[in-house]
Amino acid sequence: MQRLYPWLHERPQVFDKIALGFCVLLALPFAVAFFLRGDVAAALLSLLLCVPLWYRSRYPVAVIYATAAVGFAAILVCPFPPFSGLFAAMVMTYTAAAYAPRRHAWAALALAVAGGAASAVRWPGASLNLSDYRDIVLQLLLIIAGTGPLMICWLWGDVVRGRHAYLQEALDRAERLEREREALARVAVVEERARIAREMHDVVAHSLSVVILQADGAAYMLDTDPQRAAKALAAISRTGRAALTEIRRLLGVLRTNDDAGSQHQVELGPQPGLERIDELVEQIRDAGLQVRLEVTGDPAWVPASVGLSAYRIVQEALTNAVKHGGPDTTAVVRLDYQYERLLIEVTDDGRGAAALSDGRGHGVIGMRERVSAVGGRLVAGPRPGGGFAVSAYLPYRTAEVSHPLA
Secondary structure, eight states, X not given: OTTHHHHXXXXXXXXXXXXXXXXXXXXXXXXXXXXXXXXXXXHHHHHHTTGGGGGTTTOHHHHHHHHHHHHHHHHHHOSSOOHHHHHHHHHHHHHHHHHSOHHHHHHHHHHHHHHXXXXXXXXXXXXXXXXXXXXXXXXXXXXXXXXXXXXXXXXXXXXXXXXXXHHHHHHHHHHHHHHHHHHHHHHHHHHHHHHHHHHHHHHHHHHHHHHHHHHHHHHHHTTTOHHHHHHHHHHXXXXXXXXXXXXHHHXXXXXXXXXXXXXXOOOOSOOOOGGGHHHHHHHHHHTTOEEEEEEEEOOOOOOHHHHHHHHHHHHHHHHHHHHHSOTTOEEEEEEEEETTEEEEEEEEOSOGGGOOOOSOOOHHHHHHHHHHHTTOEEEEEEOTTSSEEEEEEEEOOSOOOSSTTO
């Protein structure tokens, strides 16, 4: 039954056909009996009571009044009550209470009560002596028996209406929450991109300052110490190419407009990089998390933007471990310097998938944006055996372009 009801609810016309077929089966014996008695009108009315059921799902309001009209006509014409009329009235009251507008639902209830009472008076009540209190009690019982099933069907339909309204409200609320979640995620992406852009702006400004100082030094030593001037020019070339690469990455981060309009506090001082990973690990240890740092490979020259992204990724991963890992959590930070790429892995043995989030953090979103800004990849999620893992691949090239103006 739990599967049948949803299936019928999704296919209302199937229920209409089933109800029509059952009503016809109830009406046929009475139609034959009326026809044999020579009462053709009663025979037609007993069959006509079934016709509105065919249009129940498509025209619920019209079915209410059509069934009521034919039903009252059958009460006046038929010499004894056909069961098809009672069944059609029950379906009509349920449909009105469940699907019709509210005023028509109340009208259907009034018509059902009036029809049930009229049928109880019209057929068995005609032979009762209302001067006898026992017949009066019997008449009241007959009225209750005639209206009771109809009222039960109406109440059932009203419960179904309330359930449908509750489910629809729940679906609407879930849809609104999903839209709000997506909007918050988009805002978080925009804010993180703006933050990355500000940090890369500081990196580019530092590189250009180095270029200016080297150029001034090269101009001063060009005549007195050509060898040192050549080294300064080589440093200018290297730093300029790196700055050009950072500018291109900055423009890539700003590929969408920042319309969030939020006010950000300007951060002063140099931006952190890989050289401050040890300091970061010590800070996290002081916060109560046991952290082990493992470094492999040759930490050769790494672009400042890649170093900044690596620092922020490690910082966010360790912060999440402190917030969600639980007591006695340990974490491992692995930095693997390979040829023109850096591999980062931060793992912990905390709660992992069982951690409760407050729903206000956008740490993974920020890490993805930072990795995407330098053309890398990120994998973050709970570990199968417990805990959480963050893996980042950050590529870089020491010479991104062949000409400074390319």
